[in-house]
Amino acid sequence: MTNHPIIKRGYYGDFGGQFIPEMLRRNFEELEKAFNEAWADEAFRKEYLELMRDFVGRPTPLQKAERWSERCGVEIWFKREDLAHTGAHKINNAVGQVLLAHRMGKSHIIAETGAGQHGVATATACAWAGLPCTVFMGADDMKRQKPNVERMRLLGAEVRAAKTGSMTLKDATNEAMRFWIANPTDTHYVIGSAVGPHPYPMMVAEFHRIIGEETMTACARLDLKPTHLVACLGGGSNALGLFLPYIDQEIALVGVEAGGESLDSGRTAATIEKGSPGILHGAKTMVLQDGEGQIQEAHSVSAGLDYPGIGPLHAHLAAVGRLQTEAVSDTEALKAGMLCTRLEGILPALETSHALAWTLKAEWKGDELVLLNLSGRGDKDLETYINDHGRHV
Amino acid sequence: MITDDMSDIFKRLMHADDVNLSVFLTAGYPNMTACGHLIELLARHPAVSFVELGMPFSDPLADGPTIQRASEIALKQGTRLDDVLSLSKQFRSIxxxxxxxxxxxxPVYRRGVERFVKEARAAGASGLILPDLPYESYSRxxxxxxxxxxxxxxxxxxxTSTKEGIERAFETSTAFVYGVANVGxxxxxxxxxxxxxxxxxxxHRARCPIVAGFGIATPEDVNGLTGLVDGAIVGSAFLRALEPKNESMLDTTSIVQRAEDFLEPFNLNLK
Known part of the structure; x- marks a missing residue:
């Protein structure tokens, strides 16, 4: 909730805030008020939860990964977000925000997308709600993720190419913000991760909190006492969704960043590991930047992780030592994804493969109990997996 | 050269009945050499009352395609904060x-706020405009x-500003209030x-001068605001005029010529 003790005037510790032009200030004031009211309103919660059940297919299972556990030498359970409608956790937030936009009387939805998962989720929620939807996507990403572009169009969304800068997620986010500046009254901007100016990071996290809550319920039923929660970190929404109900408990929170080619290659997306405090997309957080404060391009084999920032709440949790961050390389992630497919019959999204890869290389004593957020399915990444597989056979 | 408090200079300048013309130029655009000549032109040009010198940034959230592209080109050519400051110094020497x-x-935080403010002062700058700076961060x-x-x-x-937003802008601004003349x-x-x-x-105008910007392109736009604002900023339209559309438009003489041609009609405003 936006009145969580961690938050002071939109800041999470030293991070967060609202570094936005005056033209957007009213929108943010309205949004924060509307979200707080909606989230405290039983009727809104009820509608959201019914949609989570009937439209999204929740709760998603918590499944023991027998052969994966054996391979890692520790007991590991998967939270199967890949089984949620549209194939990833992203839909929780998309449905929540579209419901909120509807309640606010907004008549047009915009979103940014990198790999296309959030774009597909938002287009899906908009089709359900009967709201027109415009998705901004980097021109380069549109080429890399063509099936998702077509999928969004089939769902009735307009996909607009962001042709500035690196032509990826960062630039799509800029374009969406700019569109909002020019169309502030009737439009709601559905940000796809726990990033951006307050109240977005907390609001997105709240719409994903259901992941952690279901996990807790399942653990109680199965009498599981987890010691570690593991999730991949791009912007950080799936990680925060799982971690949020556990933040005040004694349990290790591990966020796995995309190391890219390697941590010291300069071609990485490991923002907490390699970044420094800066301001990007309206929030103070950890960013990849040069000495002049220019934002650098991020690199990862996973289009959902190549973002040069991170949620400000994650930056805060890492700074105070609550969040442990790790990085795995493109190669390690690809290998782990293939291995999971063979051992568990689950083709994971490349993003998720990063979390998987870390459990393979971490040093376990053997008495831990690990819950891993299997945040999405890998159908969208088939081409990358197949090409990589071809290289190794 | 500037020894006076800038807010007084603005107040004097803004006292006139006419709309003062300001020109926005992205530092390092279209290239550093041409930009040096352009800043001199603006310094000497009788129609130009003051100047906004753009510090290029990789992710300019509030800017339309023209200034985005200008920033991108400037950065690609290696324009640094030091170059911005040296252009300011050059302007001030004239x-x-x-x-x-x-x-x-x-970029300002990265440099260190105190250090940057000192450097800006030494380079003869009069003040700062940072559209994404929150009031709390400004005070702190x-x-x-x-x-x-x-x-x-x-x-x-x-x-789209609220009443409180307008109140705060006029209370806090020490040069002028930047009035965004468009939803866009x-x-x-x-x-x-x-x-x-x-x-x-x-x-509110008696408390602090108002300068209009965003989408102001022609002398007619500027004159249309007579009596309502103290100044008007022409930015994107100026940069568009500079843009080299082919090889023959790349040399500095031709760039400066196009800048002069662009500013010529604004001379008619001078009485």
Whole structure:
């Protein structure tokens, strides 16, 4: 909730805030008020939860990964977000925000997308709600993720190419913000991760909190006492969704960043590991930047992780030592994804493969109990997996 | 050269009945050499009352395609904050017109606010405009340093501003209030009646001058604001005029010529 003790005037510790032009200030004031009211309103919660059940297919299972556990030498359970409608956790937030936009009387939805998962989720929620939807996507990403572009169009969304800068997620986010500046009254901007100016990071996290809550319920039923929660970190929404109900408990929170080619290659997306405090997309957080404060391009084999920032709440949790961050390389992630497919019959999204890869290389004593957020399915990444597989056979 | 407090200079300048013309130029665009000549032209040009010098940033959130592209080109050619400061210094060596450094927060924070403010002062800048700087950060990180160096700061009001937002901008700005004359980005075609918006701000004007920007392109746009604002900023339209569209338009003489041609009709405003 936006009145969580961690938050002071939109800041999470030293991070967060609202570094936005005056033209957007009213929108943010309205949004924060509307979200707080909606989230405290039983009727809104009820509608959201019914949609989570009937439209999204929740709760998603918590499944023991027998052969994966054996391979890692520790007991590991998967939270199967890949089984949620549209194939990833992203839909929780998309449905929540579209419901909120509807309640606010907004008549047009915009979103940014990198790999296309959030774009597909938002287009899906908009089709359900009967709201027109415009998705901004980097021109380069549109080429890399063509099936998702077509999928969004089939769902009735307009996909607009962001042709500035690196032509990826960062630039799509800029374009969406700019569109909002020019169309502030009737439009709601559905940000796809726990990033951006307050109240977005907390609001997105709240719409994903259901992941952690279901996990807790399942653990109680199965009498599981987890010691570690593991999730991949791009912007950080799936990680925060799982971690949020556990933040005040004694349990290790591990966020796995995309190391890219390697941590010291300069071609990485490991923002907490390699970044420094800066301001990007309206929030103070950890960013990849040069000495002049220019934002650098991020690199990862996973289009959902190549973002040069991170949620400000994650930056805060890492700074105070609550969040442990790790990085795995493109190669390690690809290998782990293939291995999971063979051992568990689950083709994971490349993003998720990063979390998987870390459990393979971490040093376990053997008495831990690990819950891993299997945040999405890998159908969208088939081409990358197949090409990589071809290289190794 | 500037020894006076900038806010006084602005007040004097803004006292005139006419709308003062300001020109926005992205530092390092179209290239560093040409930009040096352009800043001299602006310093000497009789139609130009003051200048916004853009500090290029990789992610300019409030800017339309023209300034985005100009920033990108400037950065690609290696324009650094030091280059921005040296252009400011060059301008100051020629004239005492106000010069505002305009950009986004991150590069300034990266440099260190205090250090940057000192450097800006040494380079003869009059003040800063940072559209993404929150008021709390201004009070905490900037106000004292700027006050010590006698530099000003401008905040924004826009057609979507709340009453409190307008109040705060006029109370906090020490140079002028930047009135966003459109619902849109820099360089967008206006989608609203500017007159109505600025008429609504008149009772604040005695406290702090108002300068209009965003989508102001022609002498007619500027003259249309007579009596309503103290200044008007032409940015994207100026940069578009500079843009080299083919090989023959790349040399400095041709770039400066196009800048002069662009500014020529604004001379008619001079009485």
């Amino acid at each position: 004239c005492d017109k106000p010069l505002m450094l305009m950009g986004y927060c991150n 990180d900037f106000a004292e340093a700027l006050g010590q160096e006698g530099l000003s700061m401008s905040f924004f009001v826009s057609p 980005l820099t360089g967008d075609i206006p989608s609203m009646d500017r007159g109505d918006f600025f008429r609504g701000l008149q009772n």
